[in-house]
Amino acid sequence: MSVESQANLRLLSGNEAIARGAYEAGVTVAAAYPGTPSTEILESLADYDGVHAEWAPNEKVAVEVALGAAMAGARALAAMKHVGVNVAADPIFTASYTGVRGGLVIVTADDPEMHSSQNEQDNRHYAVAAKIPMLEPADSAETKAYTKLAFALSERFDTPVFLRTTTRIAHATGVVPLEAVEPPPIPPGFVEEPAKWVMLPVNARRRHVVVEERMRALRGFAETFEGNRIEWGDRSLGVVTAGVAYQYVREAFPNASILKLGMVHPLPDGLVREFAAGVQRLVVVEELDPVIETHVKAMGIRAEGKDRVPLLGELNTRVVRQAVSGEAPPLREPADVPPRPPNLCAGCPHRSLFFALNKCKVTVTGDIGCYTLSALPPLKSMDTCVCMGASIGNALGIEKALGPTARGKVVAVIGDSTFVHSGITGLINVVYNRGFSTVIILDNGTTAMTGAQDHPGTGKTLQAQPTHRLDLEALCRAVGVEHVYTVNPHDQAATEARLRRELARDAPSVIIARAPCVLLPEHRAENRPAFEVVAELCNGCKACGKLGCPAIEWIPLTPEEAVAAGKKATQKGIVRINRLLCDGCNLCPDVCKMRGIVEVGT
Amino acid sequence: MSLLRGGVFLAGVGGQGILLASEILGEAFLRSGYDVKKSEVHGMAQRGGAVTTHLRFGPRVYAPLIEPGTADLLIAFEKLEALRFLHFLKPGGTVLVNAQEIPPAPVSSGQARYPERIEERLREATPDVHVLDALGAALALHEVRAVNMVMTGAASHFLPLAEAKYLEALAARLPTRFVEVNTRAFRAGRALVVPPDAGRGGYADDGVPAHGGDR
Numbered sequence: 001m002s003v004e005s006q007a008n009l010r011l012l013s014g015n016e017a018i019a020r021g022a023y024e025a026g027v028t029v030a031a032a033y034p035g036t037p038s039t040e041i042l043e044s045l046a047d048y049d050g051v052h053a054e055w056a057p058n059e060k061v062a063v064e065v066a067l068g069a070a071m072a073g074a075r076a077l078a079a080m081k082h083v084g085v086n087v088a089a090d091p092i093f094t095a096s097y098t099g100v101r102g103g104l105v106i107v108t109a110d111d112p113e114m115h116s117s118q119n120e121q122d123n124r125h126y127a128v129a130a131k132i133p134m135l136e137p138a139d140s141a142e143t144k145a146y147t148k149l150a151f152a153l154s155e156r157f158d159t160p161v162f163l164r165t166t167t168r169i170a171h172a173t174g175v176v177p178l179e180a181v182e183p184p185p186i187p188p189g190f191v192e193e194p195a196k197w198v199m200l201p202v203n204a205r206r207r208h209v210v211v212e213e214r215m216r217a218l219r220g221f222a223e224t225f226e227g228n229r230i231e232w233g234d235r236s237l238g239v240v241t242a243g244v245a246y247q248y249v250r251e252a253f254p255n256a257s258i259l260k261l262g263m264v265h266p267l268p269d270g271l272v273r274e275f276a277a278g279v280q281r282l283v284v285v286e287e288l289d290p291v292i293e294t295h296v297k298a299m300g301i302r303a304e305g306k307d308r309v310p311l312l313g314e315l316n317t318r319v320v321r322q323a324v325s326g327e328a329p330p331l332r333e334p335a336d337v338p339p340r341p342p343n344l345c346a347g348c349p350h351r352s353l354f355f356a357l358n359k360c361k362v363t364v365t366g367d368i369g370c371y372t373l374s375a376l377p378p379l380k381s382m383d384t385c386v387c388m389g390a391s392i393g394n395a396l397g398i399e400k401a402l403g404p405t406a407r408g409k410v411v412a413v414i415g416d417s418t419f420v421h422s423g424i425t426g427l428i429n430v431v432y433n434r435g436f437s438t439v440i441i442l443d444n445g446t447t448a449m450t451g452a453q454d455h456p457g458t459g460k461t462l463q464a465q466p467t468h469r470l471d472l473e474a475l476c477r478a479v480g481v482e483h484v485y486t487v488n489p490h491d492q493a494a495t496e497a498r499l500r501r502e503l504a505r506d507a508p509s510v511i512i513a514r515a516p517c518v519l520l521p522e523h524r525a526e527n528r529p530a531f532e533v534v535a536e537l538c539n540g541c542k543a544c545g546k547l548g549c550p551a552i553e554w555i556p557l558t559p560e561e562a563v564a565a566g567k568k569a570t571q572k573g574i575v576r577i578n579r580l581l582c583d584g585c586n587l588c589p590d591v592c593k594m595r596g597i598v599e600v601g602t
Numbered sequence: 603m604s605l606l607r608g609g610v611f612l613a614g615v616g617g618q619g620i621l622l623a624s625e626i627l628g629e630a631f632l633r634s635g636y637d638v639k640k641s642e643v644h645g646m647a648q649r650g651g652a653v654t655t656h657l658r659f660g661p662r663v664y665a666p667l668i669e670p671g672t673a674d675l676l677i678a679f680e681k682l683e684a685l686r687f688l689h690f691l692k693p694g695g696t697v698l699v700n701a702q703e704i705p706p707a708p709v710s711s712g713q714a715r716y717p718e719r720i721e722e723r724l725r726e727a728t729p730d731v732h733v734l735d736a737l738g739a740a741l742a743l744h745e746v747r748a749v750n751m752v753m754t755g756a757a758s759h760f761l762p763l764a765e766a767k768y769l770e771a772l773a774a775r776l777p778t779r780f781v782e783v784n785t786r787a788f789r790a791g792r793a794l795v796v797p798p799d800a801g802r803g804g805y806a807d808d809g810v811p812a813h814g815g816d817r
Contacts, residue, residue, distance in 0.1 A: 009632060010632075011625070011628050011629055011632050011638065011640075036644055037643075037644065039644070040644075115643045116643070116644070139639065139666070167643065168641055168666050168667065171641065171642055171643060171644055172639060172640065172641040172642075172666035173625075173628060173638075173639065173640045173641070173666075174638070174639045174663075174666070175632060175637055175638060244665075244666065247664040247665040247666065248664075248665050248667075250664040250665070251664050251665045251669070316665070316667045316669065317665050317667065317669045318669050318670060329671065331670055331671045331689060332671065332688065332689040332691075332727065333689065334686070334688075334689045335685045335686060335688055335689070335717075335723070337682055337685050337686050337717050338682075338706050338708045338709055338714035338715075338716070338717070339706065339708060340615065340650075340651050340652040340682075340683075340686075340706035340707070341651055341706075341707060342616070342650055342651035343650040343651070343707050345650065378711060450644075451644070542711075542712060545710075545711045545712060548707065548711070550650055550707065550710060552710060553705055553709075553710045554709070554710055554711060554712035556712065556715065572712070573712060580746070
């Protein structure tokens with residue numbers, strides 16, 4: 001390898017590779033709502049000159065913005081996690097009919113194994129349902145190449161193009177060669193063309209014909225696309241595979257014949273037939289659903305697949321080897337050790353809110369965010385969690401089902417970013433349909449779970465430029481909620497009093513629990529107190545343990561150790577506060593009946 | 603000299619800087635002419651939970667994940683996490699472990715006990731176990747966040763790369779103002795471990811030449 005070529009090599013994650021590919025393809029507009037494992041695509045794109053990259057309030061708006069840009073001739077990208085496509089499905093399905101002018105690429109980042117998701121849906125089904133071609137790269141280098149290819153295909157076939165990644169592509173890093181930026185081929189400008197852009201039934205009927213013709217043309221393209229390739233090897237085993245699963249197959253069966261599909265919709269029937277005819281045994285290895293397998297079988301080809309390869313969770317080399325050959329080299333048993341589940345941070349304002357809410361003994365409909373972790377012990381404060389914004393509709397539904405007996409018994413809890421994403425319409429519905437729900441907006445001033453991204457309520461753009469700050473209180477009043485109150489959740493007495501008052505109210509109300517996320521730089525820069533346990537006062541009652549704060553540590557004592565520490569022999573342990581973790585939120589001192597938790601140095 | 607092939611499994615707790623450590627290692631391999639892949643998980647899994655990175659290097663790397671039972675080197679930033687992911691280590695592989703203990707939630711809340719005899723249990727599994735006080739070394743540099751570079755420095759003894767490559771990687775990946783303290787932390791980590799006998803640490807050698815080869 002020459003020195004110059006090595007100088008152009010970078011280690012990029014799949015997400016960074018998408019951003020780089022979009023930049024090299026001359027993208028000028030990109031929009032997304034943060035969601036694991038897709039978030040870093042827009043964060044990375046924001047660093048490139050000449051790209052307008054923005055956080056949209058939700059994925060539907062992101063796709064609409066990107067489609068608008070494509071209508072105006074720009075190359076545009078919208079990125080989202082798998083469940084984001086559910087939110088954006090409405091514009092996506094009709095964008096399939098309108099087609100594009102500038103290239104439009106929609107990234108769907110799926111999360112097999114649900115590392116950070118509420119379901120494990122396989123978004124290849126969307127490509128089939130929306131009649132949109134889908135590319136699926138197998139590592140970072142391919143991800144960049146396919147991103148660029150997707151824009152070219154989008155313009156050539158007048159269609160949005162899906163680029164599908166999974167967690168092990170998006171958050172895996174590989175070596176990527178950098179290339180120069182190519183100017184996009186289409187000059188900017190919106191050209192009036194109602195038959196293409198105005199999807200009245202009369203026009204849409206004609207466009208549906210175009211869609212079907214396009215899919216036929218794409219099926220032809222799939223046959224010759226170099227990303228769909230046969231790697232002939234030992235013909236006794238032939239594996240059809242795509243995405244990261246290809247890498248596991250390569251490792252597990254280095255000598256097998258492989259049909260590697262870079263385009264998972266539409267599929268190249270001719271190539272599949274050629275491959276199937278050339279091997280003795282045909283196995284389809286794909287993560288999640290049998291999408292390729294079902295297609296292959298519908299062609300009348302005998303193949304093995306989900307009868308061997310797991311349907312649930314992600315694959316790896318060992319799983320693939322075992323599924324296909326039955327071989328599983330012996331393995332050391334994983335050690336039986338205490339789990340280390342994720343937890344709310346020390347000082348998290350959500351903990352303070354839920355601790356107060358737990359005293360009210362109500363049913364809590366929850367939502368998507370860090371605060372969903374409050375469903376775990378010891379807080380166990382959340383009773384439902386379905387999707388972005390569902391908390392408010394769920395609360396009203398429970399109320400309507402139970403009637404007046406539900407008053408004061410149900411509360412919806414939703415984060416600030418999630419509320420803007422898709423809670424506002426639910427709140428309008430509560431007022432419109434004469435509900436009496438109490439909605440708590442946990443306003444920590446950021447989209448915390450995905451790593452602290454800005455949103456319309458923070459008053460800052462993706463590039464941290466100041467912009468209009470959405471006024472949540474005014475918004476809630478404007479939709480007809482008369483009772484809107486803001487509390488500081490770290491003030492337990494005031495928060496609990498407000499909760500009780502609003503829960504009892506026979507009218508809709510909103511409580512905005514406002515305190516910054518502890519991970520925000522401005523919060524971390526503050527000089528904050530730390531707390532400590534006065535060891536002589538601790539009687540080991542574990543009341544503070546009910547907070548689930550990671551800074552509060554239980555130190556078990558044997559009877560001898562207890563006596564030596566000046567305790568009764570029956571005391572099972574004492575509590576210590578980890579100074580490195582304590583954020584000084586001041587929640588635990590009031591929980592201690594012995595008044596044994598004090599500010600350090602007092 | 604040929605390009606070797608191997609896997610490094612990094613394990614620890616969210617906030618310990620594992621992702622940066624693996625980035626520096628990956629960059630050092632890239633700068634030494636290797637193909638390299640690494641894989642990690644972001645999002646909810648990171649909130650104070652167990653964090654892992656798979657790093658694989660060689661003349662050509664396919665899968666981004668290390669197959670259980672095949673890692674050449676397990677770098678644990680926390681003692682308990684070494685035990686949790688020990689099944690990823692190949693027979694006779696190397697374990698490098700920070701002596702620091704960070705109790706997980708079930709231990710903090712008194713529902714479970716922090717496992718005892720971790721060092722012995724690791725040594726029962728493999729003779730090649732190295733325990734170091736990376737937190738102490740970082741605190742000595744007045745930079746508690748440098749634990750990751752102390753561990754990286756110690757790990758460098760067990761990887762087939764020149765020291766200069768790690769320092770180049772550090773300078774390339776870190777903002778200028780953090781380079782000096784991290785370089786010191788790297789060197790402190792290197793000094794904490796008795797270098798193993800010269801040799802290749804048991805990495806697979808497919809005889810692929812280090813230069814002139816096609817990636």
